[in-house]
Amino acid sequence: MEPSVTTSDIAQLQKLVAEFSSHGDDYVFTHLTGADRLISNQPVQPIRISGMAWILVIKGSFQINLNLDPVAVEAGSVVILMPDTIISEREVTPDIDAYLLMLSPEFMRTINIDPNVMMTLPTATIHEYKPVLPLSAKEQELMKSYFELIHHNTLSNPDGMYVKSIARNLMSAMIYQMVQFVVKHIKVLGLEPIVADRPRSRRSTYVKDFMLLLKKFHKQERSVSFYAQQLYITTKYLSNIVKEATGRSAAQWIDEFVILEAKNLLRFSGKTIKQVSYELNFSNQSAFGKYFKLITGMSPSEYIHS
Incomplete structure (x- = not known):
């Protein structure tokens, strides 16, 4: 770290x-x-x-x-x-x-x-x-x-x-x-800001709270259902509002946070791939390797030496 x-x-x-x-x-x-x-x-x-x-x-x-x-x-x-x-x-x-x-x-x-x-x-x-x-x-x-x-x-x-x-x-x-x-x-850039005196919508609050939860728990939790449960909404509803607000799904945001953390740990922490796997709450090194390659296109070992 x-x-x-x-x-x-x-x-x-x-x-x-x-x-x-x-x-x-x-x-x-x-x-x-x-x-x-x-x-x-x-x-x-x-x-x-x-x-x-x-x-x-x-x-x-x-x-x-x-x-x-x-x-x-x-x-x-x-x-x-x-x-x-x-x-x-x-x-x-x-x-x-x-x-x-x-x-x-x-x-x-x-x-x-x-x-x-x-x-x-x-x-x-x-x-x-x-x-x-x-x-x-x-x-x-x-x-x-x-x-x-x-x-x-x-x-x-x-x-x-x-x-x-x-x-x-x-x-x-x-x-x-x-x-x-x-x-x-x-x-x-041609984007329209929201009217300043308009109260924040319930959807916007959920999206913001999702991002805060993700920042806090991404090392331990990778399922959309976990974050939906924390917000007391359904998994489908969370996925829809995050996609609508950001252009990316909740699952994509989770993967991005996890992969960024994984890349940083692999390249700079001095920890072994196995140690990184456990720090990110994977059941074993093999499961972590499959997840990492699915997202990045390369194995953890290939990334370290790239």
Whole structure:
């Protein structure tokens, strides 16, 4: 299993970067430039981000693997890293100029975001989100202002009674602004956002809860019926609403989560195929091998050496 990186780990960058601030384990801000000593083009071992993070790229670019998929990040974009994102292998240009803000899961839960606002995005966009969002020059400046306000609030009020509350509200505003940017880009792509003041439908709630359950239980449970039972609905109904909302069936989502976890364990954990099989709750190595080959077209051993 890849190591999990927390805000406390990111705080270790303080001696390596020109600009840094943090509030306990709640959140960390860093300003990364090509002059910083941590910038390197050496591949990094896979890590799992425990909280949520944003990287605003002002200049330069970098290549990175997110959940084993290669992603190119260019200047003028923001990277949105959801909790439990797996990051590996990087290539950074010498002229990189970027801001990083990472929030702990505990602090994220204290930020008040109206769920109906989040549902202005099509469900498929929420669950198949693109981690890199291009920004216009004005949008970049606005996002940079949020990052700097959070940073200066922390530096200016190290022992302030309200520093955490101020940061929480700034981050809430930044998230709303980010949603506004996403909605704008969705319209450019010809997709229609949901009306903001429309209450979330029961179907949307089921789909969202299914994804949350899948994230939590995919190592132990691979049957659609298990998730349907947790939601107190029928297997057929769950399959239909997930397919309708995301364009993919519930079974396909389950397979994707399991295979992503399997690939990461096989290639980076140092565990044997047998150990991975048991960690993913297969009855034996043979059953795991058949499942893996059916989905990927190659055996676990072939994948390890590919």
